[in-house]
Amino acid sequence: MTASALPPFALLQPGEAFPAYASVSEEFGPLAIGGDLSTRTLQAAYRQGIFPWYSTPPILWWSPDPRMILPVDAFRLHRSLRKTVARFRLQARCEIRIDTAFAQVLHHCAHVPRAGQDGTWIRPEMQAAYRRFHEAGHAHSVETWVDGELTGGLYFIHIGQAVFGESMFALRPDASKIALAALVALCRKHGIEWIDCQQNTAHLASLGGREIPRAQFLERLQQTRDLPSPAWTFHPADWQYLLDTQ
Template sequence: MPPQLPWLEIEDPFPAPALAWGPEDPAPGLLAAGGALDIEHLRAAYAQGTFPWYGPGQPILWWAPDPRMVLPVAEFRLHRSLRKTLQAFRTQAHCEIRVDHAFKQVITACASKEREGQAGTWIVPEMVEAYTRLHAAGHAHSVETWVHGELVGGLYCVALGRAVFGESMFAHATDASKIALSALVALCRHHGIGLIDCQQKTGHLASLGGREIPRSEFLLQIEKARVQPAIRWEFEPVYWNELLPTKTPKA
């Protein structure tokens, strides 16, 4: 029999991540159910490497997987085709990266995106509203790809200090979400942020340099990062140099 799953009342603290269900249990990484999606609970959850993930008709479910999928920004794989895309994007006046310009549009687009092998969405309406409130409080951000004044792709994430937790991406145009992710990587490199949490393993993230690390190692890294001063969440075109260094002319 699997261990009993804790049910959280509003006033209850989160169990320690080490108490999450293990590989032999029905849902490895599941930590607790219940609680609330207010700013206080979300901040407390992310501070200990825990995140909500559940579907329509389910209670709030909290997860702390082991191992944890992360993207070390120094290991980001800029494949040749994406490099060409970014080089063209940065030189065209009608293409731009915006940060926190249209957060609600981004998370709504992520919620409506159809995903292979997945029926429905885990970004239920309560999650959209909760993360929109978290954004208004300064703890959630969107990185957006704009072309000809239209939002064509983007992602949203949670940030505590310099701990960055990626949540979801969408694209309405080819490579638009990859461009946004590349911009986030460049932003993180510029500010000395070493890691982006990806929560769960996917082949797409692995192809871009994501890899799994032990939960204990992940928690140590975010514990250090989250107490550091928050960065300024904006994107300057010069940040592309973190991925696309300019060539120095020959003497």
């Protein structure tokens, strides 16, 4: 592709507003380049369905079309995972915790190897930015603990009642899937209908994820981003919102 054939994208200065969607295509590249990772910028980005993703500077900002989401009522708790969750639920030495080890979860998401991936997009400056976002109340971790040891988990962003899944890790088999199942249970408890998954993967599709047009995603986001945020806490009884509906 020649330089003249490249689609337009915005070059952002720190603190500068993101461009209108009508002026930018993501068929071949990001929505915008540059800017900063301040809490204010991250909040503005997520409110518009935009997220940062890059392996080396500069910062690249994305808003895929189509967009992958996981409707929580379509979450597929396959037979083997259902048995795993049921066993986890009944053992006193196993527990789900929220926000007790956010920095550790972030670190493991960045450094635990994944099949088919080299390196990480969760760079040190990205980790620092999301720790600040966590301190501001917009980023949370769902953690899988066994015998007092962190074995897996995920972190997510929420803006109002819009939930954006970011990354997960597992140090033991199925630990990240258990954390995702717990997040689905919490979303069902609070009447949250979908979790943003950003981009399509076979793993997410196997769990019930599907693609929708970006315009439809943005319409859903606009309807939920200003609603009152739930209290992100997990109690063992909350498993009922998952297991009793499968």
